[in-house]
Structure formats: structure tokens, C-alpha cells
Amino acid sequence: MARFPFSAIVGQDEMKQALLVAAVDPAIGGVMVFGDRGTGKSTAARALAGLLPPMTTVEDCRYHCKPDERGSCPDPCTSGRNRKAAVPFVDLPLGATEDRVLGALDLERALRAGEKAFEPGLLAKAHRGFLYIDEINLLEDHLVDLLLDVAASGENLVEREGLSVRHRAQFVLIGSGNPEEGELRPQLLDRFGLSVEVRTPEAIDQRVEIMRRCAAQEADPEGFAADWKAEDEKVLKQIARGQKKLATLTVPDEAMADMAGLCRAVGADGLRGELTLMRAARALAALKGARAVTREHMIAVAPMALRHRLRRDVLDETGSTVRIDRAIAELFG
Amino acid sequence: MSDPAGADRFGDAALALELFMLAPDALGGLVLRGAGPARDALVERLKARLPVRRLPAHIDDERLLGGVDIAASLASGRTIRQTGLLEEARGGVLLVPMAERLLTAISGRLAQAMDGERGFGLVLLDDSVSGEEGPPPSLVERVAFHCDLSNVREIRAAPKRKPVPIARVEPADGEALTALAATAELLGISSVRALLFALVAARAHAALQGRTNVEEQDLQIAAGLVLAPRATRLPPQEEPEDQRDESTQENSSEGGAGDSEMRQAEDTVLEAALAAIPPDLLARLAEGAARRTARGSGGGKKAKSKLRGKPLGARPGMPRGGARLALIDTLRAAVPWQPLRRREHGDDPPEGLLIRKSDLRIRRFEERAAAVTIFAVDASGSAAMARLAEAKGAVELMLAQTYVTRSEVALVAFRGTGAELLLPPTRSLTRARRALAELPGGGGTPLATGITTARKLAETIATRGTTPFLVFLTDGSANIAGDGTPGRGQAREDAEAAASAVARIGFAALVVDIAPRPRPEAEALARTMQARYLPLPMADATALQRAVEAARPAPQAA
Numbered sequence: 001m002a003r004f005p006f007s008a009i010v011g012q013d014e015m016k017q018a019l020l021v022a023a024v025d026p027a028i029g030g031v032m033v034f035g036d037r038g039t040g041k042s043t044a045a046r047a048l049a050g051l052l053p054p055m056t057t058v059e060d061c062r063y064h065c066k067p068d069e070r071g072s073c074p075d076p077c078t079s080g081r082n083r084k085a086a087v088p089f090v091d092l093p094l095g096a097t098e099d100r101v102l103g104a105l106d107l108e109r110a111l112r113a114g115e116k117a118f119e120p121g122l123l124a125k126a127h128r129g130f131l132y133i134d135e136i137n138l139l140e141d142h143l144v145d146l147l148l149d150v151a152a153s154g155e156n157l158v159e160r161e162g163l164s165v166r167h168r169a170q171f172v173l174i175g176s177g178n179p180e181e182g183e184l185r186p187q188l189l190d191r192f193g194l195s196v197e198v199r200t201p202e203a204i205d206q207r208v209e210i211m212r213r214c215a216a217q218e219a220d221p222e223g224f225a226a227d228w229k230a231e232d233e234k235v236l237k238q239i240a241r242g243q244k245k246l247a248t249l250t251v252p253d254e255a256m257a258d259m260a261g262l263c264r265a266v267g268a269d270g271l272r273g274e275l276t277l278m279r280a281a282r283a284l285a286a287l288k289g290a291r292a293v294t295r296e297h298m299i300a301v302a303p304m305a306l307r308h309r310l311r312r313d314v315l316d317e318t319g320s321t322v323r324i325d326r327a328i329a330e331l332f333g
Numbered sequence: 334m335s336d337p338a339g340a341d342r343f344g345d346a347a348l349a350l351e352l353f354m355l356a357p358d359a360l361g362g363l364v365l366r367g368a369g370p371a372r373d374a375l376v377e378r379l380k381a382r383l384p385v386r387r388l389p390a391h392i393d394d395e396r397l398l399g400g401v402d403i404a405a406s407l408a409s410g411r412t413i414r415q416t417g418l419l420e421e422a423r424g425g426v427l428l429v430p431m432a433e434r435l436l437t438a439i440s441g442r443l444a445q446a447m448d449g450e451r452g453f454g455l456v457l458l459d460d461s462v463s464g465e466e467g468p469p470p471s472l473v474e475r476v477a478f479h480c481d482l483s484n485v486r487e488i489r490a491a492p493k494r495k496p497v498p499i500a501r502v503e504p505a506d507g508e509a510l511t512a513l514a515a516t517a518e519l520l521g522i523s524s525v526r527a528l529l530f531a532l533v534a535a536r537a538h539a540a541l542q543g544r545t546n547v548e549e550q551d552l553q554i555a556a557g558l559v560l561a562p563r564a565t566r567l568p569p570q571e572e573p574e575d576q577r578d579e580s581t582q583e584n585s586s587e588g589g590a591g592d593s594e595m596r597q598a599e600d601t602v603l604e605a606a607l608a609a610i611p612p613d614l615l616a617r618l619a620e621g622a623a624r625r626t627a628r629g630s631g632g633g634k635k636a637k638s639k640l641r642g643k644p645l646g647a648r649p650g651m652p653r654g655g656a657r658l659a660l661i662d663t664l665r666a667a668v669p670w671q672p673l674r675r676r677e678h679g680d681d682p683p684e685g686l687l688i689r690k691s692d693l694r695i696r697r698f699e700e701r702a703a704a705v706t707i708f709a710v711d712a713s714g715s716a717a718m719a720r721l722a723e724a725k726g727a728v729e730l731m732l733a734q735t736y737v738t739r740s741e742v743a744l745v746a747f748r749g750t751g752a753e754l755l756l757p758p759t760r761s762l763t764r765a766r767r768a769l770a771e772l773p774g775g776g777g778t779p780l781a782t783g784i785t786t787a788r789k790l791a792e793t794i795a796t797r798g799t800t801p802f803l804v805f806l807t808d809g810s811a812n813i814a815g816d817g818t819p820g821r822g823q824a825r826e827d828a829e830a831a832a833s834a835v836a837r838i839g840f841a842a843l844v845v846d847i848a849p850r851p852r853p854e855a856e857a858l859a860r861t862m863q864a865r866y867l868p869l870p871m872a873d874a875t876a877l878q879r880a881v882e883a884a885r886p887a888p889q890a891a
Contacts, residue, residue, distance in 0.1 A: 091445050105669075204518060208511050
């Protein structure tokens with residue numbers, strides 16, 4: 001199926017913004033998407049990956065080495081030539097084994113030549129791209145632990161079957177799930193940078209627009225992509241500008257104080273909340289081309305940065321988003 | 334449960350199949366629930382038109398996706414590849430028998446393949462009996478039609494039709510899109526996929542009729558076949574009984590985009606969908622709320638059962654003391670050493686693989702102390718509403734702990750003349766909250782039925798390898814007999830019989846006496862059940878939860 005243009009997605013504003021923020025600053029550490037099936041979670045993530053310009057890698061390198069990192073992967077890659085490759089979007093299936101994810105002994109070469117060689121797994125494939133996990137709440141905990149660990153460290157370390165391999169694995173982790181089908185452990189949730197809630201737009205005209213666009217895309221994928229190319233280009237420029245600008249943006253002290261105050265007010269545990277809030281606000285400011293990080297940026301990203309970190313009171317049914325909004329209203333009017 | 338007037342489930346399923354065969358790629362496939370001659374006939378029809386591959390439930394990754402055939406490679410000494418079933422099914426249909434037993438790993442793969450360059454249709458044969466089980470929701474979501482053929486005996490020949498290619502059917506106009514979108518919204522369907530499926534189904538139906546434009550009847554068929562089975566609610570203040578008669582009337586509307594006409598199109602499409610809503614959903618909705626998440630066929634499926642241990646990979650060791658040999662891992666460990674070992678044997682190496690003791694790997698399983706606590710709560714008038722609130726609180730508190738204890742919670746309420754599974758075993762707090770939000774109370778006390786329902790649930794759970802723990806919240810009094818008739822004497826006897834059935838099976842149980850003054854009936858009941866007895870006259874949710882946690886038997890290691 002041809003990819004759906006990112007800018008042609010109807011609604012889903014929060015998710016789109018979270019993805020853009022994560023694309024500008026991958027160090028934010030992944031996006032968790034909550035929502036029912038069929039609400040376009042994976043479509044949006046896929047669309048963003050497809051939007052990004054092709055990356056330059058060393059030719060035939062299985063680890064997508066950058067040209068200036070030539071020869072640093074376990075293979076090692078020796079080709080002097082480079083080639084362009086699409087930004088990888090790896091869809092991790094439920095029930096994937098540790099072998100598939102981490103990589104394992106290359107059985108074929110072991111059989112044929114008696115060689116002990118490493119067969120890279122999905123983590124290597126996702127390097128410099130996106131790793132999407134549908135129904136992450138149904139994934140086995142030990143795998144989720146492992147993935148979050150690699151996502152945070154940017155490196156996959158394999159010590160098993162007599163292999164000792166280390167390779168880069170930097171990717172934007174996108175998890176999705178429906179909380180009605182089992183929840184994610186709070187410890188794991190906390191390690192996701194951002195979280196968003198996705199719902200199908202309820203307005204009829206928006207739904208009709210979705211159907212219309214999907215039908216148009218199905219009928220003529222190329223023509224549809226061409227129609228949206230200009231819009232997609234704009235988004236692309238925005239990301240590129242954001243990435244460039246990110247390094248020079250500083251967060252003023254007042255904004256820092258605001259963030260600390262908000263985190264305390266909503267009772268977000270740990271430092272990770274504040275750090276992510278700061279990073280996300282900065283990335284958003286960079287994305288918007290702002291000169292400095294302001295309170296507005298912080299307020300815009302506060303729900304997605306904090307919503308999944310609030311300590312839960314089981315018998316209090318107030319949604320996390322509501323609690324954050326309330327705190328924002330109290331603190332900043 | 335009887336079918337609604339005029340419902341023709343075989344006709345619907347046969348039509349769904351025809352539509353699917355016109356656009357297998359865009360419609361994804363169908364769920365056919367209920368084994369029997371009707372379903373077999375439809376599968377035969379499918380086989381006559383498209384190449385069909387069966388997907389065995391125990392298929393492994395290599396066979397599904399293709400890869401190195403280890404056994405053949407070992408035997409021949411060179412790498413032998415096999416093509417995967419997904420590849421082989423391209424351009425045809427993948428038939429999944431016993432889809433409700435499909436492993437998560439495989440359903441994940443299939444869902445992924447369907448999101449990508451699909452190239453195959455999926456037909457899920459669902460043999461589940463109760464609404465408890467069902468095919469993986471991720472797959473049900475990705476196929477257009479959900480047909481229920483259980484107890485359908487009537488089989489009719491397929492009418493001869495001369496369809497036009499679906500590509501020639503003009504896209505539906507805005508009015509048609511609005512009608513479908515509005516219907517989906519009123520039925521509480523949030524998935525966009527459902528909308529897109531409905532749209533394709535409408536076009537396919539037009540094509541089937543030999544037309545090149547989408548008409549209102551196409552939309553009605555699409556709403557009935559695609560949207561209705563996914564309904565999660567009924568539109569407000571509508572009387573479904575009346576709608577049904579009207580929907581059979583001939584609708585006159587061709588062209589014209591006046592506002593009143595548009596409204597009319599919406600209405601008739603909605604009517605068609607309402608007429609096709611499964612009768613059990615209607616019944617449950619009529620009661621006030623669909624208790625289980627009614628998504629896809631047969632209501633909410635337990636998302637994932639924590640079956641016995643999950644294989645964790647292997648570690649070196651000898652296969653003894655109950656440990657099982659991990660064959661593949663053993664071979665994998667032995668393979669790299671083969672050239673060396675052959676050399677050790679000099680000029681005359683023996684045939685076959687040379688395996689040493691150090692190569693042996695044994696399987697490890699993740700120990701999951703899985704347990705399901707089943708609350709059976711007396712929701713009758715005598716137990717008063719306060720009790721229900723406390724039970725509800727305790728369930729929620731327990732769920733909050735499930736991260737730690739890895740347990741699940743289920744809730745059965747009994748009142749009036751019967752018992753009802755309000756909350757199927759779950760770990761999800763969100764789902765529990767919704768199920769418990771409208772816990773009804775009042776009426777007689779059918780204690781026997783309550784006990785029996787809880788026991789049956791416990792038995793189902795036990796067959797999955799999980800340990801059930803029964804908690805009864807009752808004052809021990811009963812006034813409705815097992816067959817639903819009033820009468821204290823018979824009710825008492827039936828309750829005792831039900832309690833001794835629990836004792837026979839030997840599940841751990843706890844009877845919490847919730848009467849303001851503890852009464853001998855509840856204690857006697859506990860004795861019959863060989864359960865622990867705990868009078869908690871003034872218990873609140875927290876105390877109840879602590880008591881249950883304390884009384885629960887230590888989970889058995891896998």
C-alpha cells in the first residue's frame with residue numbers, strides 16, 4: 001500500500017504534533033499512542049517516516065551506517081560508496097521473539113561455513129528511523145524493557161550464544177495500545193517521552209473527509225501524493241528548520257520555574273517528567289521557529305509530556321488530561 | 334435467542350462472501366462464526382472461485398514468512414529455503430480454522446501483513462461457543478464482514494449474477510459518504526477502517542448488481558453487513574422494533590441532493606444497519622448498556638490470556654528433572670563446532686551431526702503466577718446497594734495491584750432470577766470501570782445460579798492453566814431456586830447442591846458474610862463449599878480487598 005501523505009491526515013492534531021516534536025528531538029524518547037483500533041495511529045506514524053528525506057548510508061551496510069561512521073558496525077562495512085535509502089519504518093509484530101528483535105546467530109552461515117556470525121535483528125533495521133509497536137500493552141514485559149533500554153541508550157548490546165556484538169540503534173520508538181485491553185506497567189509508561197490519546201473525529205464532515213481522502217488515495221495513489229506534495233514539503237521544511245534551530249535554543253529560567261511548578265502541582269513522579277517537558281517545549285519552539293521557549297510552548301506540550309506520569313489514584317476517575325488542564329488553569333490562569 | 338423478523342443470516346453471509354470475492358484486497362476478508370453445513374457450503378463456494386490456503390494454528394514463523402528450513406538443511410548439509418505461507422497465499426485467500434485459538438504471535442504477523450502489501454484475503458472460521466472467546470480482535474478489525482452462522486441450517490444456491498468490475502463503479506457521492514459516516518457515529522463505531530470497508534462494500538454491491546453507480550440500497554446493504562456487527566450502542570430515542578418494518582419498504586430516492594432527501598438517505602441507511610444488528614447485542618443494549626466491549630464478533634474477547642509459562646529462550650543444561658530439551662537451540666549450539674569436531678575424528682568422520690553434552694539446551698519458561706479472582710456478588714435487594722459499591726471498590730483496588738500480582742479479576746453478579754458475568758477476567762482497570770459503572774441491584778436472591786455461574790467460569794479458567802479463586806459476597810440467604818422460580822426451600826437446596834459442586838472440583842474459595850449480623854446460613858454454605866468463611870459485617874472496599882488478598886492461596890509456580 002502506498003503511504004498516506006502526512007499532511008492529508010484529518011484531525012489527530014495532538015498525535016501529529018507529538019510525532020513532529022519527537023522527530024525534531026529524538027532524545028525525547030518515544031511516543032506512546034493510546035486509542036481504539038482503526039483510528040489511524042499507524043497511518044500517521046508511517047506517513048511521517050515516509051515524509052522524511054532519504055538518508056545517506058554506506059552501500060550494502062546492514063546497519064545503516066552513516067558515511068562518516070564507515071566501518072564502525074559489526075560487519076564491518078567496507079564499501080567506499082554511499083547510497084540513499086528511505087528512512088526505515090519497522091513494524092514490530094506482537095509475539096516477535098527476542099532473537100528477531102535483538103538479532104541472533106546467523107544459522108545459515110553457521111550451517112554452511114561453520115562460522116559464528118551475527119544476523120542483525122529488527123533493532124538494527126530500525127536504526128535512524130522509526131520502530132512502531134502496535135498493541136505494546138500486549139507485548140511481553142521483558143521485551144518492552146529491552147526495547148526501552150535500547151531506545152534510551154541508542155545502542156544494542158548482544159551477549160548471547162557466544163556472540164558479543166554491539167551496534168548503534170537510534171530510533172524513535174512509537175508504541176500504541178488500547179488501555180481497555182490491558183495496561184502498561186507505570187514504570188514502562190514513564191520511560192516513554194510523550195503520550196497522546198487518539199480518537200476518530202466525531203464530526204460527520206470530518207469523517208466524510210477521511211473517507212473521501214482514503215478513497216481518492218486508493219483510486220490514484222500517485223496523483224493523491226502529488227496533490228499533497230506541497231503541503232508535505234512544508235512539514236519537511238519545518239522539521240529541518242526545527243532540527244537546526246534546536247541546538248541554539250535555550251530555555252529561560254522563568255520557563256524552567258514554570259515547568260517545575262507544574263510538575264509539582266500535578267504530582268508527576270520523578271525528574272523525567274520535568275526533563276521531557278523541557279525538551280518537548282524546546283522542540284516545539286524550534287519547530288515553530290520561535291526565538292525563545294515561552295510558557296505557551298510549555299502549556300501546549302504539557303499534556304503529552306506529563307499525562308502518563310501522574311500517580312494514579314485508583315478510586316479517582318478523573319482523567320489525567322483533566323488534572324493537567326486544571327493545574328495549568330490554576331497556576332497560569 | 335430468536336432471530337429478528339426477516340433476518341436471513343445465511344443470505345447475509347452468502348452476500349458478504351460474494352462482495353468479498355469481488356474486492357478481496359480492499360475488503361480484507363470475513364469472519365464466519367459457527368461451524369456447520371452452512372459454513373461449509375460457503376467455504377466451498379469460496380474455494381470454487383479463489384485459491385484457498387489453510388493456515389494451521391500451530392504454524393511457526395519460518396513456515397509463515399519463509400526462511401531457512403532447519404530440519405531439511407541439517408539433513409542435507411546445505412541451506413534449504415522455504416517460501417512462507419503468506420507468500421503462497423498471495424492472490425488468494427488464507428483460511429484460518431479455529432481462529433479463536435490463534436496464537437498472538439501469528440495474529441500479530443497476519444495483522445502486519447494485512448497492513449502492508451496485503452495481496453491476500455483472510456477468512457476466519459470462528460468456532461467459539463460463548464461470547465467469551467473469539468478470534469484476535471486485531472484481525473477481526475481488519476476484515477470487513479462479521480457473519481454469524483451458528484445454528485443456521487438453511488442453505489440456498491447462490492443466485493446467478495453478472496457483476497461488472499468494481500473499478501468501473503463510480504465513487505460514491507458526498508451524500509452517500511455522509512449517510513455512512515452518520516450511521517457509524519450513531520452506532521458508536523470509532524474505527525475509520527469500518528467506514529472504508531462500508532464504502533467499498535457499497536461499491537461492490539453496486540458492481541454485483543451490474544450497476545456502475547452507488548445507490549441507496551447499496552449503502553443499506555453495506556451498513557447492514559459492515560457497520561451493524563460493529564455497533565457498540567444504539568442511537569438515542571430510537572425504537573428498533575418500528576425501524577425494522579420500515580426498512581423493508583421500498584425506498585424511492587434517486588438523484589437529487591436536497592437536504593430532506595439527504596436526511597432520508599441517512600435514515601434508511603441507519604435503519605438497514607439497525608435491522609441487521611445481532612439480536613443478542615440488541616437485547617443487551619435494551620437492558621441499558623452493552624456490558625462487554627462489543628467490538629467485532631461475539632462481544633469483547635479477553636485480550637490475552639496468561640497461559641502457562643511463556644518460553645523464554647533456552648539455557649545450557651541437561652533435560653532431566655522435568656526440564657525439556659530445546660531441540661532447535663541445541664542444534665544451533667552444536668552447528669558452529671561441526672567442522673572442528675569432524676576434524677577430531679580424523680579421516681573417517683561419522684555421518685550426521687556431532688552433538689556433545691555441552692550443546693544441550695533446555696527450555697525455560699517464564700513463571701507466571703497467574704491467578705484469576707472471581708467475585709460472585711449478591712446484588713439482590715437483601716444485600717443492599719452499599720455492598721455492591723464496596724465490592725466494586727475492592728475489584729478496582731485489586732486491579733490496581735495486578736501489575737504486581739499478575740492476576741486478573743472477574744465479577745459475577747446474581748439478582749432477580751439469574752446471574753450475569755458483568756466483568757470477564759481482565760487486567761484492565763479502564764474496562765472494569767466501564768463494566769461496573771452500572772451495576773444493577775435489587776430483586777430476589779438466586780444464590781444457586783450465582784454459585785453455578787461462578788463455578789463454570791472457574792472451570793473455564795482452569796482449563797486455560799490459570800488458577801481460579803472464588804470469592805462469594807453473600808449473606809447466605811436464598812429465595813430463588815436454580816430454575817428461576819421463587820421459593821425458599823427449593824432455593825436453599827439448590828444452593829447447597831451448587832456449593833457442593835464447587836467443593837467437588839476443589840477450587841479455593843472464600844465466603845464473605847456481608848450480613849449486618851453474621852448468620853449461620855453463610856457459614857454453613859462455606860462449610861459445604863469447603864471454603865474459608867469470613868464474616869465482614871462492616872467491611873469497606875479496602876478491608877475487603879485486604880481480606881481477599883490474605884485469603885488467596887499462594888499462586889502455584891508454573
